[in-house]
Amino acid sequence: MMGVNRRDFLRIAGLTAAIGMGGKTAFDLLWPGQLDAAEGGVEGWWKSKTPENPLFPGDMAPGNEVPNPAELTAKRWGMALDMRKFTAATRAAVVKACNQVHNVPAIPGNQNIKWIWETSFEHAFPDLAQEYMDNEVHDLPFLVLCNHCDNPPCVRVCPTKATFRRADGIVMMDMHRCIGCRFCMAACPFGSRSFNFADPRKFFPDGKEPNPTYPTRTKGVVEKCTFCTERLAKGELPACVEVSGGAMLFGDMADSGSPVRQALRTRYAIRRKNELGTAPQVYYLI
Amino acid sequence: MLEKALKGEPRYWAWVVFLLVVIGAGFGAYLVQYTEGLTITGMSRDVTWGFYIAQFTFLVGVAASAVMLVLPYYLHHYKAFGRITILGEFLAISAVTMCLLFIIVDLGRPMRLMNVLLHPTPNSILFWDMVVLNGYLFINLFVGWAALGAERKELPPPKWTKPLIYLSIPWAVSIHTVTAFLYAGLPGRGFWLTAIMAPRFLASAFAAGPAVLIMLALLVKKLTKFDAGKEAIESLAKIITYAIILHLFFFFLEVFTVAYSAIPGHLSHLQYLYFGLHGHPSNVMPLMWLALCCGFTSIALLIVPKWRQNHKILLPAVILVFICTWIDKGIGMISGGFVPNPLHEITEYAPTGLELMITFGVYAVGALVLTILYKTAITVKQYKELT
Structure with missing residues (x-):
């Protein structure tokens, strides 16, 4: 192309x-x-992209890689969720922020789209759940999202490279290249991907997307969490991290001084389906 | 040669018109899907492949099974397959055509299909599936057509087809192996993550394909007096007997490993299919048991030589083989793989009316291709025999 x-x-x-x-x-x-x-x-x-065009953040358009001095960069982005700091209000705010920033429509039924959502411990960690576990952890709703795996099966199976791993570790989607075969959805062991079964624009209240500066998707393509590449490019943290009140940490896994690495040094952390070897880069601090 | 398909009795034309009507209805349904999106199907965020991909998988097997004729006939010079091999090759062409169509109707953005070629991605099994399926289609098209053309002129098949024929043998195995690899290499899907998947696919294919071929040969004999030959049918029935036994044997190897190890990530899928999960009965349970019953009954009917030589028993037996293998791949493969989902939740799948209409439409295209090819082949062969 x-x-x-x-x-x-x-x-x-x-x-x-x-x-x-x-x-x-x-x-x-x-x-x-x-x-x-x-x-x-x-x-x-x-x-036709111009630097003023908000639809294309600087890092994505070929020939327009003028570095933004404010851009947040890393060798390997990673995230940690501090489960002790989450409240019901925080979780709701996080999910809402993500949905609004990325124009994630609320589609009723089982053809819905989810970037970050709440689920129980048993569903987030089916292999770690056991009958007699700590009540507090057991009853705690967990937020789940794309793990931006180091060894992503979705990228391995994509027949068009429409989903790919960036140099900074973020697993991205090219919505204009995706043919909608949904192989990546079969490959993802975390259920983190969604398919636009219908035109998502039909599901926005009043037919207008909440955030006009972020592109809406067309029917027939797969989408998922992007670690807010468009915000990183402007020097902003991911939307979820920003509204999480310190419950979500984001940083460079290659930098031992980054907030994620500091937290991981002192706190016990788990990852989803560690045994599959996909090396998720979203850590849960227990 | 194709002009032979343009001359036929009213019965022939009525059948062609009927197929065209079904194709038209299917195309209409596809237009709705094209405008509305795959939302008109029963697929969901959790069950992201459905009837289309299941039929695709089954038909790859039917296509691959042509090797069960090509190998004895060309490699071992088994003369009894002389009349039926062309029927097998043409069945493969029709089956691969349907496979490609099922892939296309399953795509969310079919117009971007060519991205697979514009951005070739060798690490994707889907890329290789496209390569082997298209390759197989053309090998069979060239070989079948050249052999028939030579026969018409009462000449031996042209020399250049020999290497292609030999190539078609491993190639047939490759199409179903690669199709099994689509599933068998995904880390989070316990039902599919098994090395026996490719052999099991091949075994069930070598039962299903020849079963379809026997049904077709008996039908052709009734309609056109073209007889594929008693020995050919008997040999095919023997192949089916071995293959269906192997298929069920491989299935039990899988059941043993999964059930005896009792690892939940693998076991839960089989539990869902045959018993339901967490008190939730599955909507495919009756079909899965029906498939097993059909499989065992067919073995009982086929294993006795006297019985399988009797067409009155052979025909119902191969129909049972077809039902068994079709449910296995066309229903169980997909439901079993996607339920429960990676978060261990249950979302069931059932196709919608429009989805079924599109499916029938694709099958009708396959039937039309098959009708035209068979009509041509049989006319050529009968003409030759009359003169």
Whole structure:
């Protein structure tokens, strides 16, 4: 897509249609223009990006990697949730902040979208739950989100590199490349990914997204928590961390002085499904 | 040669029109899905693959099973398969066509399909699945067509098809192995995380594919007087007998490891399928038991040579084999893998009416491809025999 001009693209499309992955050219005939929106359009959009365009944070657009001096950077981003500091109000504020900042719609039923949500200990840590555990921990709702694994199975299975791991460890989604095969959702052992079964814009109250500066998604693509890359680029902490009142820590795992590393030195921490070897970078301080 | 498919009795045309109507209805349903999104299906955040991917998996097996004809016929010069091999190759073409269509109707953004080629990603098994499926489609198309064309001219098959035929043997194994790898390499899905998945897929495929082929051969014989041959049918029935026994044997190997080790992450899926989980009966429970009953009954009917040589017993037996293997892959594979979800919650899946219409539409496309190819092949073969 990127670096492939339209003529090349159509040539490849024609060739591949001829060798049996058809459908593409048929679609082009049936819905002219849609192809541009779905394919070539992305390139155009990137080119039209200006530094003022809030839809594209500086780190994402090729050719626009002008470093923002305020940008927060790390060798390896990680997060710790201090379970002793969470209250019902904090949890609600965290989930609400994330949903609002990222225009996560409230879709009724089981085709919903979740970036960060509350669940019980048994569901967050099915392999650690036992009958006689500490009541306090057992009854404590846990917030779960994408673990931004060091060894992410979702990235391994994606057939188009639409989900990828950035140099700073954040597992990202390219919503314009995703073909909606949902292989990543089968691969994620944490249920952290959501698919846009329908147009998410239909589910915003009054039909308007809560945050006009963050892009809404289209139907047919997968999405998930991004550790707020768009906020890091502006020098801000992730939205959840900001409203958590110190219950959520965020920092560079490669920096022994970072708040996460400091907390992990003195507190007992657990990770979800450690045994699967995906190396989650979200730690729960018990 | 294809012009042979343009001449037929009213019965033939009525069947073609019927298929076109089903395809039209399926396409209409697909247009609704295309506009509304996959929300019109019964899939959910927890069960993210459904009927489409299940049918895809089953049909990859049907396609791969052509090797059960190609291998004896071309490698061991087993002459009895001389008339039926082309039917197997053409069945494979129809099955792979349906596989590709099922993948396409399952995509959230089908227009971006070509991204798989524009951004080839060798670490993704789906990329390799696309490579092997398309490769297999063309191998069979070239080999089948060339063999039929040569037969029409009463010549031996052209020499260039030989290497392709030999290649098609491991290639057939590869398509179902790679399809099993789609599932068997995912860390958080205990039901699929098993090395026996590829062999079990192949065993059930080598039962299901020849079962379909026997049904088709008997139907073709009734409709057109084209006889695939008594010995060919008997040999296929033998292959089915071995394969269905292997399939159930592999299934019990899986059940043993899972149940005796009793590791919850693996056991809970089987529990869900056959007994329900946490007091929650599963909606597929009756079907899963039905599949087992069909499997065992079919073995009882097939294992006695006298019985399986009698078409009055063989036909119901292969229908039972079909039901057993279809439920195993078309229903249990997906429900069992996704329920319970990684957070150990239960969200059940059932296809919607529109989802089924699209599914029937794809099957009708496959049936139409098969009808046209069979019509051509049988006309060529019968003409040759008459003169």
